[in-house]
Amino acid sequence: MIFDYSEHTQHMINRVRRFMDEYIYPNEQLYEEQLRSTGELWYEPPILEELKAEAKKQNLWNLFLPESDGGAGLTNLEYAPLAEEMGKVLWASEVFNCSAPDTGNMEVLERYGTDEQKERWLKPLLAGEIRSAFLMTEPDVASSDARNISTSIVRDGDEYIINGRKWWSSGVYNPRCNIWIVMGKTDPDAPTYTQQSMILVEPDTSGVEFVRHLPVMGYDDSPHGHGEIAFDNVRVPAANMLLGEGRGFEIAQGRLGPGRIHHCMRTIGVAERVLGMMCQRLTERKAFGQVLSDMTLWQQRVGEARIKINQARLLTLDAAHKMDTIGNKAARAEIAMIKVAAPRMACEIIDMAIQAFGGAGIAPDFNLPYYYAQIRTLRLADGPDEVHNRTIARLEFKKHM
Numbered sequence: 001m002i003f004d005y006s007e008h009t010q011h012m013i014n015r016v017r018r019f020m021d022e023y024i025y026p027n028e029q030l031y032e033e034q035l036r037s038t039g040e041l042w043y044e045p046p047i048l049e050e051l052k053a054e055a056k057k058q059n060l061w062n063l064f065l066p067e068s069d070g071g072a073g074l075t076n077l078e079y080a081p082l083a084e085e086m087g088k089v090l091w092a093s094e095v096f097n098c099s100a101p102d103t104g105n106m107e108v109l110e111r112y113g114t115d116e117q118k119e120r121w122l123k124p125l126l127a128g129e130i131r132s133a134f135l136m137t138e139p140d141v142a143s144s145d146a147r148n149i150s151t152s153i154v155r156d157g158d159e160y161i162i163n164g165r166k167w168w169s170s171g172v173y174n175p176r177c178n179i180w181i182v183m184g185k186t187d188p189d190a191p192t193y194t195q196q197s198m199i200l201v202e203p204d205t206s207g208v209e210f211v212r213h214l215p216v217m218g219y220d221d222s223p224h225g226h227g228e229i230a231f232d233n234v235r236v237p238a239a240n241m242l243l244g245e246g247r248g249f250e251i252a253q254g255r256l257g258p259g260r261i262h263h264c265m266r267t268i269g270v271a272e273r274v275l276g277m278m279c280q281r282l283t284e285r286k287a288f289g290q291v292l293s294d295m296t297l298w299q300q301r302v303g304e305a306r307i308k309i310n311q312a313r314l315l316t317l318d319a320a321h322k323m324d325t326i327g328n329k330a331a332r333a334e335i336a337m338i339k340v341a342a343p344r345m346a347c348e349i350i351d352m353a354i355q356a357f358g359g360a361g362i363a364p365d366f367n368l369p370y371y372y373a374q375i376r377t378l379r380l381a382d383g384p385d386e387v388h389n390r391t392i393a394r395l396e397f398k399k400h401m
C-alpha cells in the first residue's frame with residue numbers, strides 16, 4: 001500500500017504547518033508564562049482563545065469531523081498527517097478544536113446523542129466554547145477490563161441515581177469542562193455486554209465530589225488536570241442517558257477507535273520534534289575532541305530513531321486506511337498495533353534524546369521530561385499495552401486454528 005498524500009491533503013498539511021509556524025511555535029513561551037502568571041492552577045492562558053479564534057477564522061477547525069457534521073470532511077488517512085503536525089506542541093490540538101477527550105466525546109454525541117443532548121452540549125463543544133471529560137476508570141477495580149466497572153446507575157422515576165467512584169478523569173479541573181460522559185452499570189444481572197450504560201452528567205450536579213487532583217509523574221497537567229471523583233446519590237434527568245440502557249459497550253467500541261488513532265498520530269509528531277531537537281543538539285556539542293553527531297554511536301542511534309518513527313507512521317497510516325475502508329471493528333488489530341507501537345516508539349526516542357542532552361535532558365529547559373511523562377501515560381490510557389497485545393494475539397491465534 002502506498003500512502004501518497006492527495007493534492008487536497010498536501011494542501012491541508014501545508015496550511016496546518018503554516019499555522020503552526022506563524023502562531024503556535026512563536027507562542028509556546030507565552031503560553032507557559034500566562035499559564036503560571038496568576039498562581040491559580042486551572043487558569044487558562046488567554047493566548048489559547050486568541051489562537052482558537054484565528055484557527056476558526058482560517059477554517060482550520062474540527063478537522064477530525066466529517067463535513068456533514070460541520071468538520072473538514074477528511075478521512076482518517078487524510079487527517080493523520082495533520083494530527084501529527086499538531087502533536088508537535090502538546091497543547092496545539094486544542095487550538096484546532098481537535099483535542100482529546102473532546103474529539104471522542106463529540107463523536108459520541110454526534111452519533112448517539114438525542115437532538116436535545118446535541119443542542120445543549122454538542123453545539124458548544126463543536127464551537128470550542130466548552131470542554132468535556134470521559135469517566136470510565138475506577139480506583140477499586142481493574143478497569144482495563146471494562147466489564148469490571150461498577151459505578152451504579154439506577155432509574156428512579158424520570159431520573160437516574162449514580163453512585164460510585166472514578167479516577168484518572170482527564171480534564172475535569174478545566175473551568176470550561178461542562179459535561180462528562182460517565183460509564184456505569186444499569187443492570188448487573190444482564191448479559192455481560194449489556195450491563196453497562198453511558199450517561200451525561202454536569203459537574204456541578206449535587207452529590208458530585210472532586211476528591212483529589214492526580215498529577216502525572218509530578219506534573220499538574222494544568223489547565224486541564226486529572227481527577228478522582230466520587231458520586232454520592234447524584235441525580236440526573238433520565239433524558240441524559242446516551243443511546244439507551246445497556247448500550248455502554250456499543251458506544252465504547254464506536255468511540256475508542258478514532259480516539260486511539262488520533263493519540264498515535266500526535267505521538268508521532270512528538271517523536272519527530274524530539275528527534276529534530278536531538279539532531280540539532282548532537283551537531284552543536286563537542287566531547288573528547290569530536291562533535292557528538294560525528295560519533296558512530298550517535299549515528300547508529302539516530303538511524304534507529306528514524307527507522308522507528310517511519311515504521312510507526314506507516315503502521316498508523318495503514319490503520320487509518322483500514323478504518324476508512326473496512327471500518328473500525330474490522331480494523332481492530334491494526335488499531336491495537338499502533339496503540340502499542342506509537343507510544344513505545346516515542347518513549348524510546350525521548351529517552352534517547354534525554355541521554356543526548358545530558359543534564360539538560362532532565363532539566364525543564366527542553367521540556368523532555370514533560371514529553372516523556374505525557375507519552376508514557378499513553379501506554380496505560382485507553383487501555384494498557386498488554387490488553388491491546390491480547391487483542392492482536394487472539395486474532396492471530398484464530399487465523400491458525
Ligand SMILES: Cc1cc2nc3c(=O)[nH]c(=O)nc-3n(C[C@H](O)[C@H](O)[C@H](O)COP(=O)(O)OP(=O)(O)OC[C@H]3O[C@@H](n4cnc5c(N)ncnc54)[C@H](O)[C@@H]3O)c2cc1C
Nearest residue numbers: 134135136137142143144168169170377381382383384386
Ligand atoms: C494520564 C492518564 C489519563 C487517563 N485518562 C482517563 C480518562 O480520561 N478517562 C478514563 O476513564 N480513564 C483514564 N485513564 C485511565 C486508564 O485508561 C487506565 O489506567 C487503564 O485503562 C488501565 O486501567 P487500570 O488503571 O485500572 O489498570 P488495571 O486494570 O488494574 O491493570 C493494571 C495492569 O495490569 C496488567 N494487565 C491488565 N490486563 C492484562 C492482561 N490481559 N494481560 C497482561 N497484563 C494485564 C497491565 O500491565 C496493566 O497496566 C487515564 C490514565 C492515565 C494514566
